[in-house]
Amino acid sequence: MKAKKIVTAEILSNREIAKGIMELKLEAPEVASSAKPGQFVNVYTGDNALLLPRPISICDAEGSVLTLVYAVVGRGTQWFSECCTGQLLRVSTPLGNGYDLSVVKAGDTALLIGGGIGVCPLIKLAKVLTAKGVAVRAAMGFRDEPFLVEEMKAIGAEVAVATDSGRVGYRGTALAAAMDAGMDCEHWFSCGPKVMLKFVAEEAKRRGRDAQISMEERMGCGYGACVGCVVDIRIEGQEEPVRKKVCKDGPVFRGSEVIFHE
């Protein structure tokens, strides 16, 4: 048996949980059983014109059920949003390295900062951390309409919500909300837009922490064959950065090692 494969999974539900945000539940025992927080899966559309798989973070995995939450932003995610219960979808087994939890022990505190669709992988992360006896604080930022907040609270995390519009919670970014509320923790984990990750990495550094951040890049294969999705990584004691693959060496990197351009 090979370690990785593409499986066919039955859709258990596919429903809108906020405007343009869908929650997809799949019966996918092989995927769910090996899913680690921060990993992603490749999801295939049934539209032949759309060649490439769509990388989607593992939001949750319980028993045989895999939960993905996605924003409808283009033709592929539009296709997913039209799928019905009972329909079969092709999906890969988990890809990439998740968050490194070997550094976290019972009694520690962890700050989870998510921006927009980047809050998705933090659900599974919060569950695993909580089960490890780690106190979780989550700052969740959105443009206007929050989602997955109740799920995060149900895990037992202390939650701060921020919106750009100020419609719900703190007006501003998740990071600012967390810092204003004094939520700093020993461990920082984050996922969201690149600019946000840059600020998270900088703020963590200022406080003597090293955030684990999940990067996003256009991918070809998602499993390390095409070298399409790279990020510049600083190597200790070396002048030239090294270009690492987001899909295979990441998507989670240390804030201190990522070189942000622009």
Add this chain to the structure above:
Amino acid sequence: MSSKLDLRVNIAGVEWKNPITTASGTFSPRESSAFYDLSKLGAVTTKGVANVPWSGNPTPRIAETYGGMLNAVGLQNPGVEAYIQEELPYLANYDTRVIANVAGHSVEEYCAVVERLNDTAVDMFEVNISCPNVKQGGIGFGTDSKQAGLVTKAVKAIAKKPVIIKLTPNVTDIAEIAKAVEANGADAISMINTLLGMRIDVRRGKPVLANTTGGFSGPAVKPVALRMVYQVRRAVQIPIIGLGGISTGEDAAEFLMAGADAVAVGTAALVNPTAPVDILEQLKGYMEEMDFATVSDIKNAFQG
């Protein structure tokens, strides 16, 4: 049934157990072997390797197109020393032929890689004179029959293994280039590399790829690749490894009928990691259905 099939092919004196290999840049020994047993393939063709590490182009490097994709990876590779230390020992675990795809900006650079790999387990060299994503060199050699001939001659003079020259489709007359490389001693030809393409994000008013242009590949390019293999088969005698959009066993059979002696699977393997072995199984199924026992039977059945 399948015991009756004999899929062996001989490419420039090197016997492959079947006519399927991977396309350079779409295969990684460790990553691909997480999905399938590399020993099932006739050969594996590795990512372009240069004499020193190359960092490639900025991102985004990938864009999707209708039934295809654009890439502007720019031949990022860790260099020939890392290739010898990391990739070759790993490939030694598998019973398959190893084709090293060679990248360079100059004749000297191509030759440096070949020289360094001469006394390794590499079975064949594939010289990429056709990459559209690297500013100097690469495609510059592949679009001019004189230059293509010069590179071929220089590499042939030092190579201790058979030399495959990989051709670009971005030319007016590909048969002319093929004749030039054959005349200068090429042992085989592989074709096609990617077609030069482009996409624009009309909301941002900017090219989708950071490199502006990129190489177009995938199912959408298959008719172009097939036509070119057909033309080149009529211009040269040396073996042809056909590629460009192959996604099914029947696609592979089409290339064999057009004149290829073996085929490579590229973009299909990015979409479906097990594509090379799936295509092999489909090809066997097709051969059984058609009552073909050998690869030559497929080729000979073409009446065009």
